[in-house]
């Protein structure tokens with residue numbers, strides 16, 4: 001891996017870049033702010049994030065990828081170009097390579113466009129890597145033998161569930177449940193229970209601070225501000241961890257059921273391996289308290305959250321670049337060819 005080579009996880013809420021030197025990660029919110037009057041880009045990434053949901057009329061902060069797919073093609077290009085040039089700089093004589101992983105809802109034509117965007121941003125060669133494969137490489141999972149391993153990457157817009165064996169996805173599913181769905185469930189619950197309307201960033205804060213996928217044992221709570229839907233006036237309310245747990249129950253159950261459905265479609269021999277070795281959770285949403293415990297309790301399969309789950313996909317892309325035998329094995333698989 002040359003110093004300019006990068007591994008990129010283009011997510012719907014964050015773009016994460018892995019560079020070998022010092023194992024640097026760059027985590028950039030996948031947000032672009034645009035002046036709608038002139039169509040000029042005002043801010044990208046960390047500078048655009050605080051504008052989400054609060055910008056005045058003509059300025060709009062947008063997440064150009066949502067629910068696992070591309071919402072605004074031009075803004076994806078703006079975001080990706082900004083991140084790549086910041087990560088690599090301009091190296092006219094270097095031949096930087098990139099391995100990139102994108103949401104599963106991105107189609108083949110869009111993938112090709114993303115490779116072209118990377119080329120325009122200075123990357124000479126870009127290889128796409130399936131997200132579950134990247135996540136598994138990121139956690140150091142071996143999946144080159146006839147042995148079953150399960151990885152679940154929980155992102156913001158979607159989650160990928162996959163059983164890996166012989167260097168490929170043996171059984172898999174991508175579902176529209178992730179951190180965003182958890183936030184939406186909290187918003188709906190508070191609207192119904194307290195006639196309180198909160199914004200998505202407040203919901204996310206509740207989830208990260210006191211959210212839990214298993215029944216909370218402590219009486220934690222957090223005060224939030226929103227709007228009283230009856231009076232239309234601002235309102236503050238103390239929300240308990242128990243309430244957030246109640247709110248999250250449905251999407252957590254849906255997620256666990258989706259994992260179960262994949263296990264049911266898994267060949268028995270590979271399923272036996274998984275019941276022995278367990279499931280590994282990656283992605284930012286895997287950091288929620290109790291998620292692995294909920295899987296263990298409901299499915300009776302061992303389950304653990306990877307260290308720094310949000311970085312796993314980008315690290316796996318980096319590892320694919322560094323490890324020639326792994327890359328060669330993946331390239332031997334017809335689905336993974338060097339593009340350009």
Ligand SMILES: Nc1ncnc2c1ncn2[C@@H]1O[C@H](COP(=O)(O)OP(=O)(O)OP(=O)(O)O)[C@@H](O)[C@H]1O
Pocket residue numbers: 010011012013014015030068103154155156157158159178179180204207208211283284285286287288289309310
């Ligand atoms: N400690 C935490 N507890 C619960 N959720 C968390 C925590 N930290 C981050 N998240 C959630 O993780 C999600 C972001 O994860 P990540 O950056 O992996 O998503 P992404 O890769 O951009 O999305 P996708 O994979 O769907 O394209 C957000 O919904 C965020 O709220």
Ligand SMILES: [Mg+2]
Pocket residue numbers: 009011012153154155156283313
């Ligand atoms: Mg992701």
